[in-house]
Amino acid sequence: MLLVNNSGFGSYGEFPAPGVARNLEMIDLNVRAVVHLTGLLWPDLRARGGVVANVASLAGYQPTPLMTTYAATKAFVLNWSVALDAEARPHGVRCVAICPGPVSTNFSKAAGFASSTGLGGQSAEACAEEALDAMAAGAPERVTGLRHRLLSVLSARLPKPWAAAIGLRMIRRLRLDRLLKPAD
Numbered sequence: 001m002l003l004v005n006n007s008g009f010g011s012y013g014e015f016p017a018p019g020v021a022r023n024l025e026m027i028d029l030n031v032r033a034v035v036h037l038t039g040l041l042w043p044d045l046r047a048r049g050g051v052v053a054n055v056a057s058l059a060g061y062q063p064t065p066l067m068t069t070y071a072a073t074k075a076f077v078l079n080w081s082v083a084l085d086a087e088a089r090p091h092g093v094r095c096v097a098i099c100p101g102p103v104s105t106n107f108s109k110a111a112g113f114a115s116s117t118g119l120g121g122q123s124a125e126a127c128a129e130e131a132l133d134a135m136a137a138g139a140p141e142r143v144t145g146l147r148h149r150l151l152s153v154l155s156a157r158l159p160k161p162w163a164a165a166i167g168l169r170m171i172r173r174l175r176l177d178r179l180l181k182p183a184d
C-alpha cells in the first residue's frame with residue numbers, strides 16, 4: 001500500500017499575515033490531515049505492509065521568519081515522519097519525509113503571490129523522481145536536489161536563533177513582498 005500525503009499550502013508575511021484563520025487552515029491541512037489520513041489507513045498499512053510518503057519541505061529544517069507557521073508545519077511533518085518510520089519499520093510499514101526546496105508548481109500563487117517568485121528551482125517531475133528513489137531506497141527522509149540537500153545539512157546544524165536571523169536577512173533581501181497579490 002502507498003499513501004502519499006502531498007496536499008499543503010504556505011503563506012508569506014509577518015505573522016499573522018494573511019490572517020489567523022488562514023494560519024489555522026494551514027495547520028489543519030499540513031499537519032492534522034497528515035496525521036488523520038495516516039491514522040485512518042494505519043490498520044490496513046500494518047496488515048498489508050506499505051509506505052507512507054509525507055511531503056514536508058526544506059523549510060522544515062530551520063525556523064523560518066516570514067513563513068513562520070508554514071515552516072513549523074513542515075518541521076512537524078519531517079520529525080513526525082522520521083519518528084514514525086523508526087517505530088513502524090519492524091511492522092513492515094515505512095515512512096518517508098520528502099523535503100523539496102522550491103519547485104515550479106501552483107504553490108507560490110496559492111501562497112498569495114501574483115506571479116512566480118522566480119525561486120522555482122526544480123521541476124515537479126525531477127522532484128517526484130527523487131521521491132520515488134527515496135522510497136525504493138527505504139530512506140526515512142530525502143531533501144530533493146543536491147544544492148538543497150547541502151543547504152539542509154548546514155541550516156540544521158546552526159543554532160536555531162542564528163538560523164532564524166540569517167533566514168530573515170536572506171528572505172528580506174529577495175523582496176518577495178513586491179510580488180504579493182494586493183489584498184482585496
Ligand SMILES: NC(=O)c1ccc[n+]([C@@H]2O[C@H](COP(=O)([O-])OP(=O)(O)OC[C@H]3O[C@@H](n4cnc5c(N)ncnc54)[C@H](OP(=O)(O)O)[C@@H]3O)[C@@H](O)[C@H]2O)c1
Pocket residue numbers: 006007008009010029055056057058099100101102103104105106107108110
Ligand atoms: N512548490 C514548492 O516550492 C514546494 C516546496 C516544498 C514543499 N512543497 C510542498 O509540496 C506539496 C505540494 O504542493 P505543490 O507545490 O504541488 O503546490 P500546489 O500546486 O499548490 O498543490 C497543492 C495541493 O494541495 C491541495 N490543497 C490546497 N489547499 C487545500 C485544502 N484547503 N484542502 C485540500 N487540499 C488542498 C491542492 O488541491 P487542489 O488542486 O484541489 O486545490 C493541490 O493538490 C505541499 O505539501 C507543499 O507544502 C512545495
